[in-house]
Amino acid sequence: MFSALRQNGKNETTQQQGASSQSTEYTFTQNGKLITLSINIPIGTHLTDLELEFQEHSIRVGILGQKPMIEGKLLHRIDPTQVSYSLVESNRAQITIEVGMGENWPVLVGGPNESNIDSHSRFLLAKRAEEEGDLNSALRWLLQAAEEGHFQSIFRVATIYTTDTRYPVQVDNDKALKYWKIAAATGQGESLFMVGCFYYSGTACSKDYAQAVEYFNQAIRADCKAAYFNLGLIYNEGGWGVERDDQLALNNFIKATEAGNVEAMIRIALMYIEGKGVDRDFQKARQFIVTAHKMNPYLQIPPEIITILNKGQEAFEEDLKNTNGKSPLDFLQPKTNETLTKKQQTNEIEDEENERMEQLQLFDKNRKFRWLFSFGSLAVVSSFSLLLALKKDKKK
DSSP states (O other): EEEEEEOOOOOOOEEEEOOOOSSOOOEEEEEEEEEEEEEEEEEEOOOGGEEEESSSEEOOOOTSSSSSEEEEEEESOOGGGGGEEEEEEEEEEEEEOOOOOOOOOOOOOOOOOGGSSOOHHHHHHHHHHHTTTTTHHHHHHHHHHHHHTTTTHHHHHHHHHHTOOOSSSSSOOHHHHHHHHHTTTTOHHHHHHHHHHHHHSSSSSSOOHHHHHHHHHHHHTTTTHHHHHHHHHHHHOOOOTTTTOOOHHHHHHHHHHHTOOOHHHHHHHHHHHTSSSSSSHHHHHHHHHHHHHHHHHTTTOOHHHHHHHHHOHHHHHHHHTTTTTTOOOTHHHHHHHHHHHIIIIIIHHHHHHHHHGGGGGGTSSOOOOOOOOOOGGGGGHHHHHTTTBBBBBBOO
């Protein structure tokens, strides 16, 4: 009893789903005697491009000429004649399998022996365990899948060791960095960004701005625009292998604002106040402050900045003369960093915990990234907390 579909068809796209993909490889749900299997495929793929094989005890699904997306021994026996398939979206195929009543399928492929369960099934078991509150089992499944090279599990484990205080493990920066580097090796943008944050803050490694710049630039090439702001900070500060460059700092802050980063507008305003990378211009500085406030009324703007702007440019320049060029804003940076870090601890991490299961399409939800500051030893936590929250309106 064997059913197979092998048809040669022209694949109209050259896009392939690589290891760096964030999207779920497949999901499946069971409703009574029906199992619905949903598989992500490259955009533009036709049904004729798929290779589908179903036997009583095994399944094989993939793109013609490529490594199978799913291949293995089914948990229970099926009737190959009771399998249907369709293309429900341009990048998603759906397969419906009729199974015997009363058979529970916690995994699609594998068996009672855990060693026979494929890595993605381990990831799905972790998802279910996490939803049920069994975090010990969830972590066990995730660690096993991560050790087998399953990208989503690697990303998830890195997240847990970075920020997730619900799990029965302590935040562990050394382990977090280890898994972020493994994930970053696939070229995935957010993972590259996170490794850059570790080098920027000197968390679990030596502080190294040159390395951070390399990772942030790679993240940008992978379409993670959060890195623009961090690059701006590095060039604004200088040191640790990178020369200070006000023009590069300004350029990156501008790109960050174009990506919706409100904090970058405050940084640009400061540069206009101090005349770094641009001519001193209090009017433009005020415009950036006003725009930032309109975009985020809850943004904490240091009152010292408002006081300086209200006093005016002439008074500011007079103060510079009286202090031999020492800017009244010099003390603001550490104070601003501390304020933002505390705000991040109290507000953003709590929100992220409630939404974690739905973030970055790990569990089939889309949200929009928000940008962040990433300072000091809490830089990685703060960075990731905001980075994970960001996908709100992109696909609306």
